[in-house]
Amino acid sequence: MNETALTVHQTARPHGFPTAGHFAFVASPFPAPAAGSALVENLYWSVDPYHREMMDDMPGGFALGAPLEGRSIGRVIASRTPLLTEGEIVFHRRGWRTHAVVTPEEVRRLPRFDGVPPTAYLSVLGGTGLTAYVGLTRIARLREGEDLFVSAAAGGVGTASGRFARLLGAGRLVGSAGSAAKAAHLVKEVGFDAAFDYHDGPAAVLLGEAAPDGVDVFVDNVGGEQLAAAVGALRTFGRIVRVGTISQYNTPDAPPPRFDYADIVEKSLRMEGFLVSNHLDLQEELYEFAVPHLQSGRLVPDETVVDGFEHLVDAFLGMLRGENTGKIIVRDRTQVPSPN
Numbered sequence: 001m002n003e004t005a006l007t008v009h010q011t012a013r014p015h016g017f018p019t020a021g022h023f024a025f026v027a028s029p030f031p032a033p034a035a036g037s038a039l040v041e042n043l044y045w046s047v048d049p050y051h052r053e054m055m056d057d058m059p060g061g062f063a064l065g066a067p068l069e070g071r072s073i074g075r076v077i078a079s080r081t082p083l084l085t086e087g088e089i090v091f092h093r094r095g096w097r098t099h100a101v102v103t104p105e106e107v108r109r110l111p112r113f114d115g116v117p118p119t120a121y122l123s124v125l126g127g128t129g130l131t132a133y134v135g136l137t138r139i140a141r142l143r144e145g146e147d148l149f150v151s152a153a154a155g156g157v158g159t160a161s162g163r164f165a166r167l168l169g170a171g172r173l174v175g176s177a178g179s180a181a182k183a184a185h186l187v188k189e190v191g192f193d194a195a196f197d198y199h200d201g202p203a204a205v206l207l208g209e210a211a212p213d214g215v216d217v218f219v220d221n222v223g224g225e226q227l228a229a230a231v232g233a234l235r236t237f238g239r240i241v242r243v244g245t246i247s248q249y250n251t252p253d254a255p256p257p258r259f260d261y262a263d264i265v266e267k268s269l270r271m272e273g274f275l276v277s278n279h280l281d282l283q284e285e286l287y288e289f290a291v292p293h294l295q296s297g298r299l300v301p302d303e304t305v306v307d308g309f310e311h312l313v314d315a316f317l318g319m320l321r322g323e324n325t326g327k328i329i330v331r332d333r334t335q336v337p338s339p340n
């Protein structure tokens with residue numbers, strides 16, 4: 001157990017790309033749980049693109065100089081409630097700190113599925129996987145044999161979307177990512193049929209080469225030029241699943257994408273966005289779908305694991321720069337498997 005608790009604070013608002021200078025690690029004595037709460041030692045943290053949105057001066061955004069929030073998995077180390085037992089592993093949203101005081105209402109007990117690593121509860125079985133699952137099954141309403149294009153395909157939601165789509169019987173899978181190595185990884189490891197580096201030319205040209213016959217569904221993690229290209233490539237009755245807009249989070253002054261609005265009518269396209277937080281009722285259904293595939297090895301979690309809480313901010317900034325493949329997760333050093 002650490003002797004000092006650390007919390008990450010945001011200290012200034014970025015305009016454009018954030019840096020380590022917008023954050024501070026603040027040390028304090030261990031927080032003491034009040035009656036009815038428990039102290040959790042955090043073991044795994046999720047850093048996510050939405051944290052970048054919350055860094056801006058927006059309603060519900062991060063307050064400056066206060067501990068930041070985020071998804072985390074930890075162990076109860078002291079409890080003043082009969083509803084939380086010392087040693088229990090729980091999921092909660094008071095992350096970006098080594099220790100958190102939580103109430104039973106704020107935590108979710110994680111199920112224990114044989115052969116499923118703890119990080120999976122933040123990747124394919126966590127909010128990342130749930131986002132991909134909701135996008136495919138509820139927003140796209142994917143049917144067997146349909147062809148997909150996924151942007152930011154090598155990231156957390158992107159890899160989960162590709163792997164889930166394959167398991168759901170999708171046809172041709174096309175992905176885009178930020179490097180040739182990631183594009184190759186998508187085809188060799190993740191099960192995509194074709195992938196391109198979006199830096200290699202106009203998105204419409206690259207997508208046209210990778211999906212010459214068009215696609216039925218676009219899982220859009222990025223927005224911008226790739227969204228415009230996908231409108232052109234979608235077939236009649238195509239669906240655009242608006243998941244995120246990461247191409248704009250650090251470039252607030254960039255113009256929005258331009259596309260032919262007539263395509264929406266003439267091809268009877270549907271564009272629908274969603275927030276995973278409005279679909280948490282599907283968590284059990286996700287387990288029922290994904291856990292057997294994880295246990296059989298047909299589904300592999302794609303993760304970049306960074307060791308050490310002190311690297312949390314670096315991991316977050318690295319994710320914004322595209323340094324991750326799959327879901328990025330920060331792991332406490334006590335959880336690093338010992339080599340043998």
Ligand SMILES: NC(=O)c1ccc[n+]([C@@H]2O[C@H](COP(=O)([O-])OP(=O)(O)OC[C@H]3O[C@@H](n4cnc5c(N)ncnc54)[C@H](OP(=O)(O)O)[C@@H]3O)[C@@H](O)[C@H]2O)c1
Nearest residue numbers: 049155156157177178221243244245246247274275276322
């Ligand atoms: N709707 C929801 O409820 C919900 C839930 C979770 C996530 N999201 C959204 O889903 C998207 C993916 O999230 P994630 O957690 O899975 O993150 P992620 O994809 O694992 O990480 C972000 C990735 O975005 C890519 N990227 C960064 N800047 C870019 C740019 N200018 N153009 C294109 N790609 C860029 C980088 O990959 P490259 O190397 O490929 O550039 C980076 O690895 C984000 O937009 C996020 O906000 C939405």
